[in-house]
Amino acid sequence: MASPLRKRLPRELRNNLGKYLGMFLLLALAVAFTSGFLVAASSIQLIGEGMRADYNTEDGHFATTFKADDDSIEAVEALGCTVVEQFYIDAPMTFDGATDGTQARVFPNRGERNQAIYCNGRAPESDGEIALDRVFCQNNGLEIGDAVQLAGREMRLVGIMTLADYTCLFQNNSSFIFNSLSFTTAQVTQDAYDAVDQGSVIYSYAFFLNDRSMPLTERTDFEEDMMETLADNGEVITDLVDYESNQAITYAMDDTEGDQMMWQILLAMLIVIMAFVFVVLTDATIEAESAVIGTLLASGWRKRELVTHYMTLPVLVGVSGAVAGNVIGYTLLVLPMQGLYYNSYGFPPYHTTFNLGVLVSTTIVPLVLLVAITFIGLLRRMRATPLQFLRREITHRSKRSGLQLPERLRFTTRFRLRVFVRNLSHFATLFFGIMFGSLLLLFGLAMMPLMTHFAEESAKGVPAEHLYALKAPVEIDVTEDERAAYAAAEELVLTENLTDIDPSHLLSLYLQASRVDEDENAANTLENSPEAIAQAEKFGMATLQTPRRFGDLSEEITVYGIQPGSRYWTDVPVRDGHACLGLGVQQKCAIVLGEPREFADKYTGDVYEIVFDETVGNTTTMNIYLTLDDFNRLFGNDDDYFSGYASDMPLALNSRYVATEITPDQMLGVAAQLQDSMGTIAQSLLYAVVPLFLILIYLLTKTVIDRSARSISYMKVFGYHDREISRLYIRSITVTVLASLVLCLPIIVGALDLIVQVMMSKYAGNLEIWIAPQTYVIEVLVGAVTYAVVAALHMRRIRSVPLALAMKVQE
C-alpha cells in the first residue's frame, strides 16, 4: 500500500512553494547556464580541433630578414617538410568609422595551405577587390560591397573570411591580447599585393611537416635543425613560431578551454552551494516536523519509510530542475554562448555537438551528489531516537540553560544574546550560506574590473610614448654624409637587377656606399630633428624564458638593457651589476632576490644566469632590467649594440629596421579588447550569478525566519508588539546577515585569489586578484538589499497569520 504521507507532497509543495521553487530554480539555472555554456564551448573546441586537418593549418612558420634563397628553402624542405611562402605587408587601412591606426595584414590570395575560409562572398579576382576577416568586419560593421582604402588605394570588399592560421587576430605573437578592432587579415590578388609599398614586406614562410602528428618535443628538435640549416645558408631569422605557440592559432582554443575551466569552477561552487542549501532545507523540515516524526516512529513507522518520504520532494525537485536546466540550456543558452566566441574568434560555421561529458558533469554528477548528500544528511538526522524527536531535541540545543548572563545587562540585550546563542547553528548556516553566495557574486562582479585594472596597469608598463623595437641596430644621430651613404647602399641591395639602374647613377651609388663603415651600426636614412634625437634613448630587448611557479610551463620574460638613470624608465634604478626584477615575474615564477636564476633562450637553447637585487614595477610587470652594458655583456653583443629606441617624440625610422612599435595607446587598445572579449564572458557569468545569489539569499533568509516563527508567535502571545519582536528576533538575524556579508570578504578574496592563480597558471602574464573598492560595496549592497526585501516580505506573511492558528499548528 502506498504511503498515506504521499498525499502531503502536493500540499507541502503548494504551502512551501517559495522554498521548492527556489531549489528548483537554483538547480535549473545552474544546470542551464553551465550546460549551455559548456556544450557551446565543447562544440567549438571540436570544430577548432578539426581545423588543422580540414583547412591545412601550418605546423609553424619562420621569417627571414630578406627573401630567403631557393637553396635555403630546398635545404629546409629536405629535412622533411614543405615550405610555403606567406609574405605579407601590414598596410594602413581606412574606411568610414575605422579606428585610427587600423592595419590590414595583406596576403596575396592563398591556396590549399592555411586556407581562407569564406563565410560570405568570394576571394578577390580583380585588383580592386579585397577580402577581410569576419570578426574584424563584424566589429567594424563592414559588409560585402563596402569600400575601404588600403594603403591609399580604393578597394571593394568582396569576401568575408577567416584565415586558418588566424582564428584569432594577433598582430604580434608576443601580445597579451588580440586585436580584432583595428587589425585584420586581408587577401588581395597578387597584382594588388605587388602594388602595395614593398618596403615593409615580412618574409614569412609557413612549413608543413611531412609527419603531421610529430610530437612537440621532436618538433622542437626539427625546428632547431631548421634554424641551423637556414643560418648555415646565410639567412638571418627574425621569427620562428611553432603551431602550438602561435597565439593566432591557439589563443581562441586556449580561451574556450580556459573559459570552460572558469565555468567548471563555477559549477563546482554551485554544487557545493546547492548541496548546502538542500541539506539546510531538509534539516529545517525535519526540525519543524520533529514531534510528528517522533509520534510516527513511536507508532511503528520505520525510519527507512520516513527517510523515503522526506527524500521524495528533494529528489523530484532535483530531477525536474536538472531536466528543465538541460532543456533551457540546450534550447536557449547554447547559441548566445556560442555567439560570445564567434564575436571574437574566426571559427568555421558552428554546429552543436552533443557532449556526454557535459551532461555528466553538469547534470548527472550534481544530481547524484545532491541526492546522496541530502540522503546522508537525512540519515544522520534520523539517527535520533523517537523520544529525542518527540522532545524536539534533535538539534544541539539541549544545553540551552547553560549560559549565565550578568544580571546588570538590560533584558533586551540578554534576550537577544540568548536568541543568538540558542540559534547559533542557524547563524552559522547563514554565515556559510552568505559566504558561498558572496563568493559567487564577487566572482561574477570582479572579473570585469579585474581585466580592466590589468590592462591599465599594463599600460603603465610602457615607459615612453613610442617604443621602437628594431631588427638590427640603426643609428639616428648621424651626419648627412652617413645617411646618404646608407641610402645608396640600401638602394643597391634592394635592387634585384642592377642593370636596370642608370650606369652613372650606379657609379655614384657605389662611391657613396663605399663610405659605409662595416664595423659601425647602420645609419638611419631618414632625417630626425635634433630635439627628437636628443630625447630618444637606446635600449636592448630580448626574450628569455623561465619556469612558472605552478604547472610545468615556462613564462616568456622580456629582458631590457636600459641606460642607468634613464629618462623613461624612471622607477628602474639599474646600475652596472645591479639587476632589477619585475614584480609580476617574481610572483609568477617565484624568483628570490639575491639568488641566481636561470633563463633560457628558446631558439638557441642558451642558458643565462641572472642575480636580482631589487624588485620594480607592479604585479603586471613581466620584464627584467639590466643596464645596456650588462645586457650586451650577458648576451655577448658588441659594445654599441642595442635593439630599440624609447622616445616621447615620434621618430622617422627606416621601416626595414623596425620590428614593432609599441605605444601606451596600444595598451589601452588592449584594455578595450579585453573588455570586449573577457567582458562578454564576465557578463554572461554575471547573468548566471546574480539570480543564483538572489535565490540563495531568499532561501536562507526564509529558512532562518521560519525557524524562529514559533518563538515569534509565543512572543506575540505574551503581549509583545510587532516592533518589539522585530527588535528581538529580526535584528539579530539582520546583524548576522550584515556581519556575515562583511566578515566573509577576506575568506572569499583568499579563495578567489587561489582560483585566479590556478586559472592563470596556463597563461602568459601575471594576474593578481584585484577587486575594485566599489565591487565590494556593490556586493555587500546587493546582499543586504536582497535580504531586506526577502525579510520584509516574509515577516509580513508571518504577521498576517492569525495568532491562534500559528499556535495551534506549531504543536
Next chain:
Amino acid sequence: MATYLEVRGLCKSYGEGEARVQVLRGIDVSLKKGEVCVLLGPSGSGKSTFLNIVGGLEPADEGSIRVGDAVITDLSANDLVEYRRAQLGFVFQFYNLVPDLTVTENIEVCQCLSANPLPMDDLLHSLGLWEHRRKFPHEISGGQQQRCAIGRALVKNPGLLLCDEPTGALDYHTSKEILELMEQVNREYGCTIVIVTHNDAIKGMAHRILRLRDGQLVGDDVNPHVLPARELTW
C-alpha cells in the same frame, strides 16, 4: 483472564557519576488483557519514563517486560519497531498531527501499518469526527485534534494503548469527552489502556490504579467501584 502486560524489576537511571538520577527503582506490575489502568504520581516521579520503556522507546537498565508473547526487553531495535507497529498505540499530551493532512488522512497514516486495521468510517463515527473528517488540524479544536490523535493510535487495533497525559492540554469538558472516548474504545475494541496522569480524579474510571513516587510503586489497587467517565468530576 490472562496477564497481558508483565513488568518485573524495572530499573532506569539517567546520567553518570555525580549527575546520576535513579528514575525507576524496581517496578513490578501485571495487567490483564482489556484492563484500563491509571498511573498517578507527581511531576517528575518517572511516569513518562515508565510508559516510554513499556512502549519500547527507551531501553530499561534492569528488569524485564513482557507484552503478550513478546519479551520486549530482549528485542533488537528492529524488532522493537515491529512490536510497536503490531501492538502499540501512543497518545501524547500534544497531538502531533501532520499539519497538512486531513483528519482522515492523519488516521490513515497509521492505518497502513496494520494488517487488519479497524474500519475507518466506524472509527470516525466513534471518535465523533465524522463531520470533521475532511478538515485539517488547524481547522478543528484541541479536543478534536486529540480525538484524531487517539483515532490514529487506535486504528491499528493495538493490544496496548499508552496515553501520556492525554488530557493535559485540554479543558474540563473536553478532557471528560476524551476520557469517555477511551472508555468506549476499551469497551468496543478490548484493548489494554495505560493512562498516565497527575489528575487524581481520573482514577475513578480505571480498573487498576497505580501510584508512583520517586521511582517506586507506592500503590497498586484494584478499583472496586469503576465509575463511568461521564460521572467523574474535579
